[in-house]
Amino acid sequence: MSASMSTAMQRTQEVADKLAFLRAHLAAASAGAIRLRGVDWFAWVTAGGSSAVLQTTDSGVAEVLVTPEEACILTDAIEAERLRAEELPDGFTFHVEPWTEPELRERYVQNAAAGRRIFSDRPGNGATAGATAGNGMGEQPLPNALRQRRMVLGPDERERYRLLGRETAEAMSETLRRARPDWTEYQLAGAGAEALWRRGIHPALVLAAGERRLPAWRHPTPTGEPLGARAMLVFCARRHGLYANLTRFVSFAGLNSVPLDEQRALLEVEATGLAAVQPGKSLSAVYHAFDAAYRHADREGAIREHHQGGITGYQAREIVAGPSTATQLEEGMAFAFNPSFAGVKIEDTFLLGPDGLENLTFDPGWPAADVHGRKRPLWLEAQASS
Incomplete structure (x- = not known):
């Protein structure tokens, strides 16, 4: 059996399992239908198919x-045959x-x-839909059980995620090793997007900041400014509906441009938060672990300056960790946390398995x-003149 036939059969079985789960909920609720409009739910139920044409839309x-x-x-005559031939099992x-x-x-419907x-997943106008059916509902x-189920990834989803994470990390490393201090932020972001597209990955978000803007903004959308002595690049990269999220930095001035004390302190903050990611705990417990770590680092206000990330998967953030986020953590969930100080941040995408957290976006090089x-x-310490 060829690899493509095996993949097709796996997708068909994955779809069948998910449909059985949805129908069990229909039966339990005595409901008539489940309508999935979003590109996230479309990808989930079709085992990685895409309904996106305009890449920035939710539906x-x-x-x-x-x-x-x-x-x-449900689609129109413009899209049906392409979806049947290229996207759907x-x-x-x-x-x-x-x-x-x-x-x-x-x-x-x-x-x-x-x-x-x-x-x-995205309920339509009740008056319009209900009036059409005459049921007023x-x-x-x-x-919530369906939303929770989507965040617990099955074996085939995890394999798709591992490949996505590895290739996204490769694209990041390739881009920053090529970068030069006279590049603009636009050039850095464009090179990153190109490296992702070349691997069949959609650059859902690419942030880039150079030396001046890096400490000023947590979400630096790219500009025409030159990078200067240091730069940050951020990816939220999507394929088969799944998101790989990661952040990396490059310095063109050696250790003189690397904030080592800040970096060490932030690594300790992150380690405390990651240690709290355990099956059976709540997502809020992770938030409070980060909060305590910031206090220990004498950075009490940092947790209010930017969210800490949370559960990822079919959205860049399925749920962001907060002080009262009761969502229970389970094996098979993916996480992307992004603790930060001004000008320093760390982020990878992890999968929670039987042996703890597996870093999906790890690049051994x-x-x-x-x-x-x-x-x-x-x-990364790069040579400015090379």
Whole structure:
């Protein structure tokens, strides 16, 4: 059996398992349908398919409607054949309407639900949807159990994630090893995006900051300023719907440009937070671990200057850790935390497994230090004249 046939069969089985899970919830709630509009849920239920054309939108060019009888792709005639040929495994039927008659989709959904409740990841206007069906109920948010289930990744999802993380880290390292101090932030971000696209990865977010802007902004969207003595590059990189998130720094002035004391202090803050990521704990427990670590480092205010990250997966952040975030942590969840001081930050994407946290975005060729038994990235010291 060829590798492509094996992958197709794995995707088909993954889809079947997920549809069975969704239908069990339909039956338990005596509901008629689950309507998944977002590109995140589309990728999840199709085992890595993409409904995105405009890459910055939350909702794509197709939806998935799951009923007890079928799993139907709702789209228009512009997109249907491409989706069928390039994005979707077996297991789905299609409802295709002319792009000029979008009302046909709504009619189909209401008929399929047969007057029963419709759950949706992005509920439509209740008055409109309910009036069409005559039931006055409209669409309701997905049950929390479904949202929790999506964050616990299965074996095939984890393998897709590992490959994505490795290739995203390679793209990051390649870009920063090429970078020069006279590059503009635009050039650095563009080189990073190109390195991702060349690997079939969508650069959902690329931040870049040079020497002047680095300490000023936590989210430095690129500008035309030259980098100068140091630079930061940030990726939120998406493929098969999954996000690999990481941050790296380069110095063009040797150790004179690397804030070593700040870096060491931040590595200790991160280590405290990562140690709190354990099955059965709450996400808020991780937040409070970070809070205590900042206080220990005499940086009490730092936790209020930027969020600390949280659970990742089919969104760059599925849930951000906060002081009262009760979400329970489970094996199979992915995490991207980003503790920071002004001008210094650290971020990787981890998968929680039976042996603890696995760093998905680790590059063995990148400079690193051992921090409480875990390899953590340092700043790359580049030659400004090379």
